[in-house]
Structures are given as C-alpha cells and as structure tokens.
Amino acid sequence: xxxxxxxxxPPQDASALEVLRIFLRLGLSSFGGPVxxxxxxxxxxxxxxxxxxxxxxxxxVALCQFLPGPAxxxxxxxxxxxxxxxxxxxxxxxxxxxxxxxxxTLLAMxxxxxxxxxxxxxxxxxxxxxxxxxxxxxxxxxxxxxPDRPRAGIALAAALLALLVPGSAGQLTAIALGxxxxxxxxxxxxxxxxxxxxxxxxxxxxxxxxxxxxxxxxGLPMTASLVDLPWLQAVAVFYQAGSLVFGGGHVVLPxxxxxxxxxxxxxxxxxxxxxxxxxxxxxPLFTLAAFLGASMVGPPGGWTGxxxxxxxxFIPAFLLxxxxxxxxxxxxxHATVLRALGGIHAAxxxxxxxxxxDPVFTSAIHTPADLALALGAFGLLVVGRLSxxxxxxxxxxxxxxxxxxxx
Numbered sequence: 001x002x003x004x005x006x007x008x009x010p011p012q013d014a015s016a017l018e019v020l021r022i023f024l025r026l027g028l029s030s031f032g033g034p035v036x037x038x039x040x041x042x043x044x045x046x047x048x049x050x051x052x053x054x055x056x057x058x059x060x061v062a063l064c065q066f067l068p069g070p071a072x073x074x075x076x077x078x079x080x081x082x083x084x085x086x087x088x089x090x091x092x093x094x095x096x097x098x099x100x101x102x103x104x105t106l107l108a109m110x111x112x113x114x115x116x117x118x119x120x121x122x123x124x125x126x127x128x129x130x131x132x133x134x135x136x137x138x139x140x141x142x143x144x145x146x147p148d149r150p151r152a153g154i155a156l157a158a159a160l161l162a163l164l165v166p167g168s169a170g171q172l173t174a175i176a177l178g179x180x181x182x183x184x185x186x187x188x189x190x191x192x193x194x195x196x197x198x199x200x201x202x203x204x205x206x207x208x209x210x211x212x213x214x215x216x217x218x219g220l221p222m223t224a225s226l227v228d229l230p231w232l233q234a235v236a237v238f239y240q241a242g243s244l245v246f247g248g249g250h251v252v253l254p255x256x257x258x259x260x261x262x263x264x265x266x267x268x269x270x271x272x273x274x275x276x277x278x279x280x281x282x283x284p285l286f287t288l289a290a291f292l293g294a295s296m297v298g299p300p301g302g303w304t305g306x307x308x309x310x311x312x313x314f315i316p317a318f319l320l321x322x323x324x325x326x327x328x329x330x331x332x333x334h335a336t337v338l339r340a341l342g343g344i345h346a347a348x349x350x351x352x353x354x355x356x357x358d359p360v361f362t363s364a365i366h367t368p369a370d371l372a373l374a375l376g377a378f379g380l381l382v383v384g385r386l387s388x389x390x391x392x393x394x395x396x397x398x399x400x401x402x403x404x405x406x407x
Contacts, residue, residue, distance in 0.1 A: 016087035023095030030282045037072035069317035070286045100283035101290040105306040108294035125399020126276030127364035132377035137250035150185045151346035158350025182343015199325040209323030238312035251348045254355035265296045280392035289313040
C-alpha cells in the first residue's frame with residue numbers, strides 16, 4: 001500500500017481489466033447504501049491506490065450528487081473513465097453492478113417459478129422492512145435537504161401533489177415546480193470551493209453526450225406512445241426514472257412504482273418484496289431494475305427483461321456524468337442553477353414522503369404486529385445503527401416464523 005506521501009499515479013495508467021477486477025470486489029462487498037459506497041471508494045482510490053487526492057475526489061462526489069441518477073455508480077463510472085477511458089467506465093459499472101443485479105434477478109425468477117413464495121411470510125417481512133428503510137431515508141433526507149421553512153414547504157407541496165395526482169405526471173410536475181420554487185424562493189448559495197476537476201472528455205464530446213441524453217429522454221416516451229410495444233414502453237419508463245432521480249437511490253422508488261405497477265407489469269407485492277430484498281445485497285440500489293425487469297408479466301421478462309431494464313435505468317447516469325464533466329466547473333458556480341437544485345431536492349423529499357404512505361406503508365402494514373415489526377426494524381437502523389443487511393435478514397426471518405406459527 002502506498003504511503004500517504006507517495007505521489008499520485010498519472011491518469012489512465014490502469015487497464016480496463018484492472019478496473020473491472022477492483023470494482024467487482026467492491027460490488028461484492030459494498031453494503032450500506034450510497035453514502036457507505038462513497039466511503040469505500042475513498043478508502044480504495046484515495047488512501048490505498050492514490051489514484052486521486054481528497055480535493056479531486058470531493059469535487060467528483062459533488063458533481064455526481066448534483067446530477068440526477070445513482071451518485072455512487074456515477075462516481076465509479078467517472079473513476080473508471082479517468083483511469084482507463086471509455087472501456088474503464090464500462091468496466092467500473094459492470095464490476096460494481098453485476099453482483100447485486102444477478103442476485104436480484106435470480107430472486108425474481110424464483111418468485112415467478114414458485115408462486116407460493118410471493119404469499120410467504122418471508123416476502124411479507126421484506127415488505128415490512130421496506131417501510132423501515134424508506135422511513136430511515138425520509139428521516140435523513142428531510143433533515144439535510146429541508147432544513148428551513150421554504151424547503152419544508154416545497155417538500156410538503158410536492159407530497160400533496162403526488163398524492164392528489166397519482167402516477168408519473170404528478171411526480172414530474174412536482175419536480176418541475178420544485179425547481180421553479182427553489183429558483184424564486186431560496187437564497188443564493190455560496191459557490192463551492194475547490195480546484196477544477198481533471199476531465200478526460202472534451203467539451204464537444206460532453207455536449208454530444210448531453211444532447212443524446214435529452215433526445216432519448218424526450219424521444220423514448222414519444223415513440224413508445226405511438227407504437228404498441230410493451231418492451232419499448234418499459235424501457236422509456238426506466239430511462240425516465242434513471243434520468244429524473246435526485247437525492248439518492250431511495251427516490252427511484254416512487255418513479256418506478258408509478259411506472260410499472262399501474263400498467264400491471266409488476267404487482268404491488270412483488271415490487272415491495274424486491275425493494276426490500278435490494279437492501280440486503282451490496283452495490284447500487286438501482287439494480288432493483290433488474291428484479292423488476294425479470295418479474296415483468298409478458299415480454300420481455302426473465303433474463304432479457306432484467307438486462308434491458310438495467311441498461312435503461314443506468315444509461316442516463318453514464319451520459320450525464322460523462323457529458324457534464326467538462327462543464328462542471330462553470331455549472332457548479334452558477335447561483336441560479338444551485339437555487340433550482342435546492343428546490344428539486346426538497347421536492348424529491350416530498351415525493352419520497354408520498355411514496356412512503358402509498359404504496360409502501362399501506363401495502364405492508366395490515367396489523368398491529370406488522371407495525372410493531374416495522375418500528376423495531378426502524379429502531380435497529382436508526383438507533384442501533386445495525387447494517388441494513390442484518391435488519392433485512394432478521395425481519396424476513398421473523399416474517400417467515402410468524403407465518404409458520406400462524407399456520
């Protein structure tokens with residue numbers, strides 16, 4: 001291991017195969033959600049491998065938290081891009097994503113093959129632990145993203161709008177109105193400090209990637225509305241979810257639920273069971289897309305559905321982070337953009353609050369015993385600071401035991 005005083009290695013001196021090996025190990029061991037992932041990345045790439053220093057890493061994290069999408073996966077993609085070019089970005093994504101995506105796909109196919117599992121106590125335990133996990137995310141995000149009355153008001157308005165106008169239309173409107181409210185109501189933030197982030201992408205290439213991102217965001221839903229292809233319609237839903245998720249992986253829940261449950265592609269119970277199971281695997285929470293793709297009724301479903309939806313939800317993350325890198329220095333110091341982003345962050349807290357009530361709470365909590373189990377799981381997460389992996393396993397086990405005793 002290099003000493004803290006050893007020089008930084010020059011960029012792009014690693015092969016894509018080496019990047020794949022390093023990120024595959026991280027993908028197998030990085031439990032605890034995006035904040036924990038960023039800690040693992042810092043230990044690996046700043047302290048151990050000296051690929052970049054703390055200032056450059058902090059700037060990279062700031063960029064990925066500014067953009068919509070899975071922040072930890074975008075940091076990984078950017079690190080791979082800087083180390084081994086475009087092949088390195090792909091290798092970093094595959095290594096970090098493959099373990100959890102594979103595990104969740106196998107779970108989905110098991111639930112489809114043995115339908116009785118869907119009604120088991122273990123699955124009910126997974127649905128209950130989803131209540132605790134979303135409550136923990138909502139608690140933490142509300143404290144950091146809504147610290148004052150204007151942002152709390154934006155969050156409350158977004159929650160009301162999402163409840164009164166169910167589906168993606170209400171959610172997208174809430175995000176747009178949150179941006180406008182933030183621009184008009186929030187004070188001008190101080191420009192973030194730090195040196196410019198080294199970027200291996202030209203501004204011309206970045207602009208092209210951002211244009212591709214926008215064209216797909218607009219073009220996929222338009223095309224899907226004109227043709228009767230469920231596969232294309234599902235791809236449009238997952239691409240849109242990956243493009244509009246601000247504030248962390250948990251916020252993908254309401255967008256995906258509104259996209260896949262009302263059309264009947266995935267039933268509510270399976271959706272929440274998959275969300276609960278996603279807490280027990282390492283890697284990014286966005287791999288829930290693999291579970292949902294494999295669970296879809298009708299084509300594609302299975303392995304094809306899992307891979308298609310996984311690509312659809314992650315492609316925006318790649319296009320955005322690679323496209324924004326060359327423009328980040330100007331963007332991060334623009335006060336209007338930062339005020340609008342503050343309003344968006346507050347709005348997504350409201351969206352998560354609405355999703356916590358319906359479908360997470362209403363679909364999982366049916367008896368006082370369910371509520372007691374959810375409160376216990378929440379206490380273990382927030383007060384006991386127990387790893388989500390162990391809370392998921394414990395709650396699922398108690399759910400299974402309850403069904404045996406009750407039976």
